[in-house]
Amino acid sequence: MSLVHQFRSSLARSKTGFIGNLEKLFGSGALSEEFYDELEETLIAGDVGLQTSLKLVGQLKEEVGRLKLKESSEVRNLLLQMLIDLVYSGEAAVEITEQPHVILLVGVNGSGKTTSAAKLANLFCKQGKKVLLVAGDTFRAAAVEQLEIWSERAGVDLIKQQSGSDPSALFFDAINAAQARSVDIVIGDTAGRLHNKYNLMEELNKIYRVIGRNMAGAPHEVLLVIDATTGQNAVNQARSFNETLPLTGLILAKLDGTARGGIVIGIQDALKIPVRYVGTGEKIEDLIPFNAADFVHALLET
Numbered sequence: 001m002s003l004v005h006q007f008r009s010s011l012a013r014s015k016t017g018f019i020g021n022l023e024k025l026f027g028s029g030a031l032s033e034e035f036y037d038e039l040e041e042t043l044i045a046g047d048v049g050l051q052t053s054l055k056l057v058g059q060l061k062e063e064v065g066r067l068k069l070k071e072s073s074e075v076r077n078l079l080l081q082m083l084i085d086l087v088y089s090g091e092a093a094v095e096i097t098e099q100p101h102v103i104l105l106v107g108v109n110g111s112g113k114t115t116s117a118a119k120l121a122n123l124f125c126k127q128g129k130k131v132l133l134v135a136g137d138t139f140r141a142a143a144v145e146q147l148e149i150w151s152e153r154a155g156v157d158l159i160k161q162q163s164g165s166d167p168s169a170l171f172f173d174a175i176n177a178a179q180a181r182s183v184d185i186v187i188g189d190t191a192g193r194l195h196n197k198y199n200l201m202e203e204l205n206k207i208y209r210v211i212g213r214n215m216a217g218a219p220h221e222v223l224l225v226i227d228a229t230t231g232q233n234a235v236n237q238a239r240s241f242n243e244t245l246p247l248t249g250l251i252l253a254k255l256d257g258t259a260r261g262g263i264v265i266g267i268q269d270a271l272k273i274p275v276r277y278v279g280t281g282e283k284i285e286d287l288i289p290f291n292a293a294d295f296v297h298a299l300l301e302t
């Protein structure tokens with residue numbers, strides 16, 4: 001199945017929402033003020049965000065005037081290109097540059113970090129890489145157990161400590177273990193934290209610094225896991241996390257759970273942090289690499 005189709009089917013519930021409304025709009029005939037109003041409403045309702053929606057419609061109007069277009073169907077390709085330009089913010093794929101290559105997953109509670117850590121481990125394992133999972137959510141024993149079950153299913157090693165222990169120390173040890181065992185990729189889960197809680201964010205920054213102290217240049221990737229169903233708050237989360245430690249990419253989990261999908265557009269416009277993967281379900285293989293052009297085609301092509 002092509003990526004366009006995978007995005008389409010993961011956004012299937014959007015067919016009656018965002019995608020469906022766009023389809024109707026582009027088939028509506030002659031261009032009018034009403035068309036632009038409805039497009040604006042559709043984008044906002046599709047989680048694109050107010051500012052980005054207004055900006056897009058403004059740009060579109062200008063281009064339509066310049067090109068003297070008359071039909072709504074002619075606008076589709078214009079919007080398609082504008083959205084691809086907007087959503088593209090660098091190559092999506094994680095590039096493995098070091099051994100071990102250290103990937104840290106961060107985010108708020110319940111966003112999908114632990115599941116995404118397992119999915120990534122499975123993905124790299126299938127590519128023949130030696131993976132080490134780190135059960136960095138030391139707050140909840142259940143989180144360690146959850147990751148342990150996933151790691152057994154994926155057939156990858158896991159490093160853990162007693163719950164309540166210092167996650168920085170765990171990560172320090174994990175890097176040592178990875179170097180000793182010639183691991184290719186270390187994937188670190190972390191505890192969920194509210195982006196506006198200072199102490200928790202400081203703890204995350206400490207984890208980041210301790211990893212860097214043990215291995216220069218690490219972590220090589222800090223991926224913020226975002227729940228696609230949280231809407232505009234996702235932009236605020238990304239902004240706060242990015243102030244605490246430099247994010248290198250995003251994982252958009254639970255895309256299958258939203259009828260919108262426009263959140264990708266709003267986040268890219270606001271922050272220009274590349275989406276690297278998209279979660280499309282609860283199973284370990286439900287993770288697909290992101291591609292801006294394919295994603296936008298899935299949104300706009302009938």
Ligand SMILES: Nc1nc2c(ncn2[C@@H]2O[C@H](COP(=O)(O)OP(=O)(O)O)[C@@H](O)[C@H]2O)c(=O)[nH]1
Pocket residue numbers: 107108109110111112113114115116192225253254255256257278279280281282286
């Ligand atoms: N439908 C769906 N559910 C997901 C996805 N990713 C995670 N979940 C579910 O979201 C819930 C929270 O996930 P978890 O990984 O524990 O979140 P964490 O608190 O950030 O570690 C669990 O019930 C997962 O099964 C996804 O891509 N699609």
Ligand SMILES: [Mg+2]
Pocket residue numbers: 113114115137143190192
């Ligand atoms: Mg978790």
